[in-house]
Amino acid sequence: MVIVPFYLFLALYAGFLFVCGIFFAINLLHLVHTGTLTTIALLVSALIFGAVALILLGTWQLLPDIGWSEPITLFNFDSGNSLGF
């Protein structure tokens, strides 16, 4: 039986977003470095970054009152009162 606080999942999510952010930046830098940041590339980049911002805003709005410090039981084979991992 493993008990972890729920904010661990938030930290994992933040870490994933950080890695994705690095890849987004590399993509944008490629466009800037090769001199191909034209109107179309700028428009597509703006659309993609706008969509990402909307997703993050939506996620923030949907998670208002979560007890992030609440402990969660993982791998609890004795009872069914866990996430069932």
Added chain:
Amino acid sequence: MHLAEFIHQKSYEKIEKLVRRSAITFIPYLLLAAVLIAIPFVLYTFAETLFPNLFMSPITNALAILVGSGFLVAALLFLYTNFVTFYLDLLIITNDRLLDIEQKTLFARSVSETDLFTIQDVSSDVTGIFASLFNYGNLTIQTAAATEKFLIPNVPDPNGLRHLILDLCEEDRKHHNPYIINPRPVSGHQIVPPAA
């Protein structure tokens, strides 16, 4: 950085045409991204219908939102990476040379260039229903230089492009010594032996 800096454009050089792959060939990536973006919503609807109590717990609900949000961001990253790879695949035709920038993956790029006067043969190839409908196809350029063959896939109007390259080649040959290019120059060209 400007494109001219990236290709080290010479003072007398003029960019005649920038050629990217046909936009039609990007549609499969758009469709795939649309399917990926739809997956979390479809799964959520299915799970809510099949297991109505699953998202009653705020913890499970929050976890589903985090996973779904991460998946959507990853789907957009997939789309953006494919767009950048597509957009950076570039054929640059100047009045002096031809540069083929091939963005294979995000971290793999190859740049090949050849002088126009070394081009021996240009062939275009349009095959398939979509290619014929939307007028795109492959362009193969045979040269006498170190990189012998250039294959540029899915370019729009390959026949027009072939004519443009051949015309520019003819023009460029006038500025170079025909003795070096052709051991048997075409009639009308004066053979100038190479300088000692």
